[in-house]
Structures are given as C-alpha cells and as structure tokens.
Amino acid sequence: MPVDRTRILLDTIKRLLRRGAAIHLHKIVNKTHAADLAVVFRFLTLYEQETLFDLVHTVEHKAMLFSELEEEILVKLIEDMPAEKIAEILAQMPSDDVADLLGKLSDDRAKALLDLMTKEESEELEELLRYDEQTAGGIMLPDFIALKEETTARETIEALQKEYIDVEMPFYLYVVDDHGRLVGVISLRQLVVVPPETRLKSIMATDVVSVHTNTDQEEVARIVARYNVLAVPVVDESSKLVGIVTVDDVIDIIREEATEDFLKMAGAGEGLVESQSVFKSTRIRLPWLLASWFGGVIAFLIIGHFERGLKNFVYLTAFIPIIMGMGGNIGTQSSTIVVRGLATGQLNLKQIWEVMFKELAIGFLLGFFYGLLIGFIAHVRYDPWSGVTVGLAVISSMTIAAMVGSLVPMVFARINVDPAVATGPFVTTSIDILSVFFYFQIATVLLHL
C-alpha cells in the first residue's frame, strides 16, 4: 500500500475509533493486510491498539499482526493478555519471530509461555534462544526442507504435499547425507521441470553457499545480497543443516544496520525508536556530546592561552567559526565516505593508504580554494599578513580534517572497533582542536600574536 493510502487508512481507523463504530472497524481491520495494520498501530494509543486487536477475527491474522508489529509495541500490547491466548497465537507464527519475542519478555513470562506449547515447539524455541540474537543462529528459521540424495522428484513433491506443508519459504530444497550434513541444493523450480523419477543427487548443485550459526547477521546479509539467493542455509559446528535465513529477514537486517550506522555516526543511539521518552533519548544522546564538550574545553584552553596577545588581534577571533566549520564539514564528508564504504564492502582495509592520500589531496585542493576565498576577505578587510594567516589556517584545517576523517574509521575498523560508533565523536572533536591549534600557531609565527 503506497504511503498516502496508508495515511488514508490511518485517518479512517482513527475516525471510526472515535465514533466507536465497531461494525465498520471490524470490516476494515479484517480485510487489511497485517503489515498495514502494523503501521497503523504505531500511531495509536495502547487502548486503541487493544480495541483494534480484539476485532481481528482469525488467529492466523492475529499471528501475522504479531509478526509485523514493532517489538516495543507488541511487548506492551501483550502485557495484560492471558498467557493461553498468547500461546495460541504464537503457535501460528514462524519460530524465529516467536524466539525474538520471547527474548524480549521477562524470564518468568517466557517460561510460562513455553510451558503452554507442545514439547516439540518449546524445544525448538529453546534451541533458537541459545544463539546470539545478532547471528545467523538467532535469526534463522528452523523449518526447512531436507531430503536424501536418493529421493526422487516424485517423492519430493509428495513430501511437499504432506510433511512440509507448513514450511514458510519452500523455494529451495536442501539435500543432506545420513548425518544431516548439507551436501546439495535444488530449487523448487528445477524440481517441477524434471522427469518424476529423477533422483535429487543427479540434479542438485553441490557448491552451496552456507553460513554458520555464529556468523554475524551483517555478514549473512552481505552473502544473500552478493549471491542473489532467496535463502541461505545455516549449519552448525558439525556441518549439520539446522536452519535457513530467508531474504525477507535479510531486507530487515540491511535496513536496520543502515539505520544503526546513521544513528551511531551522529551519536544518537542505535535504534530509531520514536516511542522512546524524552528522558531516555536525552540519556542516550548525552555521552556522545561529552566528547564534543571535551574537545570544546581543549579549544577553549588553546584560545585562552593566547588571550593576552589576542587583545591586539581581536578580529582574528571572528574567523574561528569559519575555520572550524570548514574543517568539520570536510571531515564529515571524508569519514562518511569511508564508514559507508567499509559497511557496504566497497572499501577494503587494504586501501588504507591509497584512500588517505586521496582524501589528503582532495582536502588540500578544497582547502586551497576556500583558503584563497577567505584569506582574500581577511586581506581586504584587514591586512595582507592576516589574509595569509587565515588562508593558511583554512588550508591546514581542511587538509588535516580530510586526513583525520578518512584515517580514523579505517584504524578503528582495523582494531575491530565499529567505525560508525567511534568515528563521529572522535573525528569531530579532534578536528575542532586541531583547527584552532594550527590557526593560532600560524598566527603566532606570521603575526607575532
């Protein structure tokens, strides 16, 4: 549903809720896709959410809505719901979504829900809950189709009609040996076009791209994106096939990781949760600003050091904003390019010197251009030596900033610190300090500040 149609749906539902028009609401709710309802839920109060949820007719639709709702909303929604009712809905959901939800609940609540499930279900879930949430094991679906090499195409189709009727994404069929180890893959598409007596062995592809249960989810996403597959099989330490990660989950990961990087670089937390309270947001954003505060204090000390001399050169202080601003902005350009390049794999740590020298050259060229421009103003407004001082300060600030901005994220990546987190505060702070420092050093030499 396009964005404006979602907005119309939201307006309609809100109006009907205000009017208490249960019959109309019932009709709309039950013919709306769970993904669209989930968007609408974001803009409703808890009470309105509960009203709407009770109108959802089938337990399957409820299960789909559970899968689509944002975690924070879902956790609040089920807070007062009886465990039996929740368990009934969970039974209809894909196990990876159930595991995610259980991981967010208190241990007692999660245990109560697990107790209400069949033994098979609860064991499967406990298995999933063992893995780190950010790894292939934590995001995989434990339902997949695994067959033996000797199985024929006809038998496979029969199995699809009986045993595997509940498998969510049956587009790949995996072939395993007697120990459950992954040996091949064929697509459903191949299966329907071969003669019924063909054995899987003779049509399967054996160079299967797979991931381990402990592979990081970002790496899983990169693999799915690189090889254009709809699902990637997950194997454990003994190469046993234990699950699959499907492309729809990969899409969510790619979006979340990009959002995370955006926010980390700006020092604004890791998750974009608009339902966070003012105080929680304040607390998340405070520490990053501390780095910038620290840089500011050092800049203050540097300028303070020249306080006496500055009495005769007060006009020089008017150039502080432009020198710092130009440095800060070109530094942000450089670090953004590098952080994003590393995240998408378009930049490689092998290129560290190449990238740094290139950025250095760009910083110098842009510094030269803007240095001339600003130096000229200082020359006209004050005197030639002031012009030279300001111009050189801009050149040095921009050159250093481009170098620092590109080098810092690569160094952090090299020592396995997330470049998105570390780059923002570190780069901004050091550029602030370096810009001011070089400005006053140059002024001391040229103007005898």
Add this chain to the structure above:
Amino acid sequence: MPVDRTRILLDTIKRLLRRGAAIHLHKIVNKTHAADLAVVFRFLTLYEQETLFDLVHTVEHKAMLFSELEEEILVKLIEDMPAEKIAEILAQMPSDDVADLLGKLSDDRAKALLDLMTKEESEELEELLRYDEQTAGGIMLPDFIALKEETTARETIEALQKEYIDVEMPFYLYVVDDHGRLVGVISLRQLVVVPPETRLKSIMATDVVSVHTNTDQEEVARIVARYNVLAVPVVDESSKLVGIVTVDDVIDIIREEATEDFLKMAGAGEGLVESQSVFKSTRIRLPWLLASWFGGVIAFLIIGHFERGLKNFVYLTAFIPIIMGMGGNIGTQSSTIVVRGLATGQLNLKQIWEVMFKELAIGFLLGFFYGLLIGFIAHVRYDPWSGVTVGLAVISSMTIAAMVGSLVPMVFARINVDPAVATGPFVTTSIDILSVFFYFQIATVLLHL
C-alpha cells in the same frame, strides 16, 4: 564467500597475474562465482581485468559476471570489445541488466548492439529503456509467467517445462484476463501441492499487491519489504501486467538508497564510487562546503560587529568553539534521527509538531546540563556574569539546534525536497549563525559588550 576469503582470493589472483600463470588462473577464474569475481575486479587494473575476463570460459559465466560488475568497471571493460562479442554475452543476461548497461553507453554504441539482437529482444529492451531508471518500469524484468484463470495446475507445470524455461524467478505465477490485466497470483509452492486438474481460478489469491511502471523505486522497495514478497508485479496505465521487480534487485536498491542518503547528508555526492578521480570528487564536494562557507562568513560579520566591545572581553571568544560545537552536534543528532525516520517510514509528516517539541525538550535538557558545566568553568575562571552568559548561550544554542535540526528535514519533505540533500548544509549553516548570534546578544545584555 566471507570477507577474509574474498581477500585470499584477491591476493591469489594478483599473485598469479604477476607471475603470468595462465593455467592456474584459468582454473580459479572458472570455479569462482561471478559475484566474487566482480569484487576482485574492483581492485585490478583495466589490463588485469581484460586478462582475467578472457580466461572466463562459458558465455553464461561471462554474462553473470557482466550482471555483477559495477557499471563504471563494465563500461570501461567493454570499450574496446567488438560489438558482436558483447551482443553474444548480452543475449544471456536478464533484460533489466542489459537495459541498465545500454542506458550507460553512447547512443551509437547502444544502437549498434541493439541491431545485433533478435527483433524480439531489441523491442523488449527499447520498451524498457523508455522508463525512468529510478522507477518500477526501469528496474523490472519483462520475463514473468502469466496464465489464464481456466488453466489447470497440470497445464501450468507443462508450461513451466516448455515456454517458461528461461524465466529467472518463477516463484510466483500471475493470472491475467483476456486483456492481459493482472487478476490473481499463486505461488509455485501452492501449484505443486494441489491436484493436477485444479484450475488456477480456484486457488489464486486475488488481492495482489502491485506497483505501476512509474512508481518510484524506493516505494517499490518499501512495498516488497513491508509485505515480505519475493517479487512484485508491475502494471501499466491499463492495468496490464508488464513485468516484475524481484527481491534481489530490491536489496540492491535498499543498500544504494541508504548509501545515497548517507552521502547526501554529508554533502559528499550521491554515489560511493571510489574509482572517481581526485578532481571529480573535489568538484562534487565543493558546492556543499560553499553553504558552510556562507554560514562562516555571516558568523564572521556578526563577531566583527562586536569587534570594538570584544577588546575588553577577549576571553569570551575562547568559548565560541564549544558553543558552536555543542549546537552543531546536537543538531546533527536531531536531523539524522528525522531524516532516517522519514526514509524508513518510521516517522510520518503528521508527527511534525510532536517530534519538534520532543526534540526541543531534549535540546533544552541537554543544553541545561552542558550549559551548567560550561557556565561553571566561565564562572570560576572569570566572573559570575560571564558564567551566566556562557551558560545561557549553550542552552539557547542547543535548544535552537535541536529544533532546527528536526524541523528543517520535515519541512523539506513536506515541500517535496529530498530531506537528505537539503538538511546537511542548511542545518549546519543556520546553527553556526544562530549560535554565534545569540551568544553575542546575550553577552550584550548581560555584560554590556
């Protein structure tokens, strides 16, 4: 292939290229996935690329490599290749990839290649080239499976084995009426589990999510992500089914759009192309810095205006970096949250006032905290009124910055200007100016500057 294995592959290939070990290279190249080769190509010279490419054995492998290579690399690689050889490879590629490539070539070259294709192929491509590259029409595959309502499951499977053997992603089968208009969809999975004589009409889903040829690719990506589908059908003005957009292309779009937004916000161009020359990069990054230059000049004029008074208050200038820095950083936090929220659909323009007031509150709280901290330093080092002045300046700078940072992207989105492009320069520049302005205004009132 995990990142470190790609690195090993690259090192091996480079070593073999240096040694001219053609036989070894031939073996490695032909057993490596085209997606991995494409990564390796990024780090090779044109000459090395050509050497490697000539070693690729089958035309199918060459076609896959063409599809995977970055456009810039591919365009250079085929520059000196005979048209006949290229056409032979293009014939094996999905039409959407061919259309993308032709769109990047000179008109003459593209025409020469089209002339070498079959009439059917070239007509299909000319059709695709009509659409804007960034729309559903520009990214769709014109190969899909379309059947009539009366067709049986058995007939469908027969059709899959004959007519549709070349369709790239046959996981959904679309049902059309006599005019080719989309009326339903069934998945390949459903098809294999129903009795052979079942008519599509009785098993198809009729609430098909579809997009128009002119739907923006970002919207297409949002729809695929929201409804967890593997492909979305594309219809023209007369509701006729003309193509499908598959999930693997959607993944690329989501990544590219995120990269684009990152770079736009930092004013560093739109595409992360590390192969760009220093001069080209400089040219792309220059204009954005102009906005910041402009802001710096205004800040200069403001401070210059107080030059005479500042002689007695030189120490006040030492606080300029910290006041500007704190404002700039909190403004970046706010605008990043809003820009990303709008891009992912987690924020809605309806929430404009709610978000702004929340940011205002956060800005005030953080401003209060850091204002106290910095004001205290000024109080101890100089005098109480300087402390109050600096403290109030930090509070006003941070509050205004949070407000401007959140409001500006939403206003831009409202008037249909890409918030990612406009926000960066606009927000930074206005915060620089406002911070300095309020600082000196407060100093004038409290300290009689």
